[in-house]
Amino acid sequence: xxxxxxxxxxxxxxxxxxxxxxxxxxxxxxxxxxxxxxxxxxxxxxxxxxxxxxxxxxxxxxxxxxxxxxxxxxxxxxxxxxxxxxxxxxxxxxxxxxxxxxxxxxxxxxxxxxxxxxxxxxxxxxxxxxxxxxxxxxxxxxxxxxxxxxxxxxxxxxxxxxxxxxxxxxxxxxxxxxxxxxxxxxxxxxxxxxxxxxxxxxxxxxxxxxxxxxxxxxxxxxxxxxxxxxxxxxxxxxxxxxxxxxxxxxxxxxxxxxxxxxxxxxxxxxxxxxxxxxxxxxxxxxxxxxxxxxxxxxxxxxxxxxxxxxxxxxxxxxxxxxxxxxxxxxxxxxxxxxxxxxxxxxxxxxxxxxxxxxxxxxxxxxxxxxxxxxxxxxxxxxxxxxxxxxxxxxxxxxxxxxxxxxxxxxxxxxxxxxxxxxxxxxxxxxxxxxxxxxxxxxxxxxxxxxxxxxxxxxxxxxxxxxxxxxxxxxxxxxxxxxxxxxxxxxxxxxxxxxxxxxxxxxxxxxxxxxxxxxxxxxxxxxxxxxxxxxxxxxxxxxxxxxxxxxxxxxxxxxxxxxxxxxxxxxxxxxxxxxxxxxxxxxxxxxxxxxxxxxxxxxxxxxxxxxxxxxxxxxxxxxxxxxxxxxxxxxxxxxxxxxxxxxxxxxxxxxxxxxxxxxxxxxxxxxxxxxxxxxxxxxxxxxxx
Numbered sequence: 027x028x029x030x031x032x033x034x035x036x037x038x039x040x041x042x043x044x045x046x047x048x049x050x051x052x053x054x055x056x057x058x059x060x061x062x063x064x065x066x067x068x069x070x071x072x073x074x075x076x077x078x079x080x081x082x083x084x085x086x087x088x089x090x091x092x093x094x095x096x097x098x099x100x101x102x103x104x105x106x107x108x109x110x111x112x113x114x115x116x117x118x119x120x121x122x123x124x125x126x127x128x129x130x131x132x133x134x135x136x137x138x139x140x141x142x143x144x145x146x147x148x149x150x151x152x153x154x155x156x157x158x159x160x161x162x163x164x165x166x167x168x169x170x171x172x173x174x175x176x177x178x179x180x181x182x183x184x185x186x187x188x189x190x191x192x193x194x195x196x197x198x199x200x201x202x203x204x205x206x207x208x209x210x211x212x213x214x215x216x217x218x219x220x221x222x223x224x225x226x227x228x229x230x231x232x233x234x235x236x237x238x239x240x241x242x243x244x245x246x247x248x249x250x251x252x253x254x255x256x257x258x259x260x261x262x263x264x265x266x267x268x269x270x271x272x273x274x275x276x277x278x279x280x281x282x283x284x285x286x287x288x289x290x291x292x293x294x295x296x297x298x299x300x301x302x303x304x305x306x307x308x309x310x311x312x313x314x315x316x317x318x319x320x321x322x323x324x325x326x327x328x329x330x331x332x333x334x335x336x337x338x339x340x341x342x343x344x345x346x347x348x349x350x351x352x353x354x355x356x357x358x359x360x361x362x363x364x365x366x367x368x369x370x371x372x373x374x375x376x377x378x379x380x381x382x383x384x385x386x387x388x389x390x391x392x393x394x395x396x397x398x399x400x401x402x403x404x405x406x407x408x409x410x411x412x413x414x415x416x417x418x419x420x421x422x423x424x425x426x427x428x429x430x431x432x433x434x435x436x437x438x439x440x441x442x443x444x445x446x447x448x449x450x451x452x453x454x455x456x457x458x459x460x461x462x463x464x465x466x467x468x469x470x471x472x473x474x475x476x477x478x479x480x481x482x483x484x485x486x487x488x489x490x491x492x493x494x495x496x497x498x499x500x501x502x503x504x505x506x507x508x509x510x511x512x513x514x515x516x517x518x519x520x521x522x523x524x525x526x527x528x529x530x531x532x533x534x535x536x537x538x539x540x541x542x543x544x545x546x547x548x549x550x551x552x553x554x555x556x557x558x559x560x561x562x563x564x565x566x567x568x569x570x571x572x573x574x575x576x577x578x579x580x581x582x583x584x585x586x587x588x589x590x591x592x593x594x595x596x597x598x599x600x601x602x603x604x605x606x607x608x609x610x611x612x613x614x615x616x617x618x619x620x621x622x623x624x625x626x627x628x629x630x631x632x633x634x635x636x637x638x639x640x641x642x643x644x645x646x647x648x649x650x651x652x653x654x655x656x657x658x659x660x661x662x663x664x665x666x667x668x669x670x671x672x673x674x675x676x677x678x679x680x681x682x683x684x685x686x687x688x689x690x691x692x693x694x695x696x697x698x699x700x701x702x703x704x705x706x707x708x709x710x711x712x713x714x
Contacts, residue, residue: 027538032084034362034536037369039088043095044377045525047103048194051705059100066093099377102198107708109151110180111144111203117177119145120158120205123219124170126230126334128157129260132589133206135162137172140223142216144178153202164210165261168230171216178205181709183567183684184700185591188521189598190446191381197709198378233257233334239480240473240489248493251500254280256473258333267500273507275436275454276461276499282333284388287342289470290329291350295322319353326350332477338384341372345392362396362536365389383446387439390531394438397535398430432458441527441552448597450514453506461499468495517600519555526551560599561687562630566591567700569659569680570636574628579604583615583622583634591685623648630654635661640677650674655688655695 047054070090073083122141130136136159141152158176166172181196181204196202219227237259241249250263260268260280271277278285298321302314323346330343345368349359358364369389372379379385411419432455443449451457472492476485506512530548537545547554564573564580566588573582573592580601582592585608596603604610611617614628620637633653635641640661641649650656650669663674673695675686683699690696704710 031362031536031538034366035088035532036091037366037373038532039091040095040098040370041373041377041380043092043097044099044373044380045095046092047096047099048378048381050707051703053103053705053707054096054100056100056104059097063090063093063097066090095373095377098374102377103708106198106200108154108197108200108202111153111156111178111205112147112151113180115144115146115178117175117208118147119143119173120156120176120178121171121173121214121216122156123216123223123227124166124168124172125155125223125227126168127165127234127259127261130162131159133159135160135165135261137166137211138201139172140219142171154200156203156205157201158205158207160207161210164207166211166213167234169227171214172211173214174207174211175209176205176207178203180204182591184704185567185588185594186564186598186685187687187698187700187703188518189594189685189700191704191709194378194381194707194709198376229331230334233332234259236332236477236480237261240477240485243476243480243483243485244489244493247500248489248496251280251496252473252476252489252492255282255286255469256332256477258282258336258339267503270500270503270507272449273451273513274457274503275451275506276457276503279461279465279499281338281384282329282336282342283338283384284342284345284392285465286333286470287326287329287339287346289466290474291322291326291346293471293474294325295319295350298322316354319350319359323347323350337376337379337382338388340376341379341385341388344368344372344375345388360396360399362393362400365392365396383442386528387442390438390442390528391435393532393535394434395431398434402427402430428459428462429455432462438531441524441531441549444516444552445518445524448516448518448600450516451512452514453509453512457502457506460502464495464499468492469499515597515600515602517557517560518598519552519557523551523555557600559689560601561689561698562695563632563655563688564592564595564599565657565675565680565686565688567680567685569634569657569675569677572632572634572657574630574632575599575601576628578602581607581610581614581628583611583632584617584636585611587636621645621649624652626652632657635659 066086067090070083070086073086078086120139120141121143122139124137125140126138128136128138136157139156139158140154141156143149144152156178158174158178160174181193181201183193184191196204218224234257237253237257240256241253241262244252250260250267253262254260263280268277268280271279295318299314299318302308302312302317308314326343326346330339333339345365348364348368348371352361352364353359372385436455436458440450443451469492472488472495476488476492479485479488526548527550530545530551533545534542534549560575562575564575566572571582571584571587571592573580573595578601580596580599580603582603592603610628614625615622616625617623621633621635621641623633624631631652631654633649633656635645635649635656635658638660641658643666646663646666647668649658650663650666650672653672656663656669656672656674658674658676659680660677662676662678663669663672664676673688675697679686683701685700687698688695689698701710
């Protein structure tokens with residue numbers, strides 16, 4: 027029963043090897059990785075050549091593939107090696123090209139720049155790209171040369187021990203720094219860029235121009251979603267609309283991924299095949315299915331380029347391309363073999379994808395849906411059935427299939443949603459069931475035709491048609507997001523739980539026979555794995571902020587600093603920040619321009635100094651006298667006599683460990699630092 031299933035585990039082994047590489051505490055040597063690959067590959071060939079038992083040969087080949095995954099990740103890591111912005115750089119003069127308009131942050135609009143000059147940085151040590159937040163009214167299109175004064179820092183480190191590593195993401199995307207413009211950028215002439223950069227900026231300039239045209243012709247209500255689903259730009263998307271989609275379980279609509287590629291490629295495939303079928307001359311001379319597959323493949327590639335080729339769209343485009351190429355090669359388009367090939371191609375080109383939530387959720391959902399298609403009962407079609415009865419039966423089958431698809435895809439991605447985003451959307455299945463017809467029949471066709479016609483000024487009718495669907499989808503999202511307990515916040519499980527859940531899902535989907543259900547308890551590992559207790563105190567990267575835990579509440583000492591990091595940490599630990607936090611902060615702390623000192627009533631008592639300059643000798647007694655824990659972004663509190671007997675963390679500690687969690691350990695304290703867990707890797711702050 028399992029004879030033809032062995033090859034399906036090839037991408038699992040390859041991706042598992044890549045995951046092992048990224049989980050290592052320190053960077054392995056190239057020689058060591060090369061020897062590992064050579065030894066295990068030779069062992070697999072020897073086992074096959076000598077006619078070893080099938081299970082031995084299969085195990086040897088899977089180990090060889092895992093070693094190849096380690097080798098591919100190492101090669102990719104070395105190929106992407108580039109400088110980061112040095113820490114402590116401060117305000118600099120930055121000159122560079124606008125490569126693209128990045129998704130906005132909570133602080134404002136952002137530009138992705140290719141730096142040409144950064145004051146204080148050697149020309150040979152410039153990062154490939156930097157992402158800078160600018161005033162919203164100063165956004166410039168791709169291709170412009172700009173000069174600005176900005177605060178630049180290396181990519182952000184982990185918000186807490188074990189949290190998601192954004193520095194690793196930035197490393198593999200070529201982003202070596204992030205910053206904040208102190209003044210609006212000024213357009214200036216710069217030397218001619220390399221041809222690859224020039225081509226990239228021209229494509230992005232066309233995307234930005236198309237985005238503005240779609241936004242102008244779609245109307246204010248639908249502009250944000252219309253642009254986000256067409257070109258990937260989120261500049262017109264409101265925070266309220268995004269929050270409603272997220273709380274209703276529809277946030278995947280914003281990210282251009284498998285759903286969008288399937289609708290666009292499938293619509294073009296269906297339309298071309300229909301045109302060939304209704305044209306008798308072509309129907310007799312042309313393979314309509316293969317011509318439609320070629321057209322669908324072209325549409326998917328064009329859509330990926332128009333969307334900016336983000337990682338999710340790139341993975342979806344590769345998967346769709348494998349399906350269409352299978353049709354051209356007279357193979358089944360939707361099968362586990364094609365999915366395995368697509369996964370192998372993606373992980374070979376981008377081994378870092380195995381660590382990204384988008385890749386994990388996309389392939390988990392697709393694997394579960396193909397397993398559902400394999401097991402879906404095939405009913406015999408009745409002949410000469412009255413059309414009314416057939417219509418009712420077909421509608422029932424369609425509704426049942428749509429519900430099953432939404433339920434299975436939602437369940438398959440739930441462990442990853444819990445682990446990475448700490449959210450369970452209770453009504454997501456129902457919201458997706460209602461919006462699926464809108465996406466397939468109204469939104470995506472209207473957006474596709476509108477995007478083609480918009481540059482000629484004729485996109486209005488098509489975009490208006492899509493806009494009705496978008497407004498309906500937004501109304502559905504607001505309805506479900508407003509229901510009681512729409513979102514449950516769940517703390518992340520220990521890291522091994524996600525790997526166990528993934529393997530359990532694969533076993534349920536890929537194994538044949540009743541033994542497959544042994545994978546269900548493994549699949550539930552993320553949900554069932556015991557959570558460790560929350561820490562007593564969280565300290566933000568660099569010691570610029572902190573939070574004190576009391577029960578299920580987390581009181582952040584500085585409300586406006588490191589907001590994103592604080593939200594990530596509270597969700598990861600399953601905590602909430604109370605709605606009356608400002609009043610609680612005012613009652614629990616006495617704060618001035620550079621510090622907060624406990625005023626009593628909240629345990630443990632934490633004193634926080636976030637000034638860039640070290641406190642003067644007269645300030646240490648005030649900080650330490652009433653505190654159990656003293657956190658100083660700058661300076662060395664351990665040298666102050668008034669701080670003796672307290673847990674003190676200073677500038678050197680944060681330069682070494684970045685973020686931290688403090689746990690109660692009997693009568694004392696135990697500190698877990700974030701950066702030492704990263705080891706010395708090309709993307710870690712300890713390796714810079």
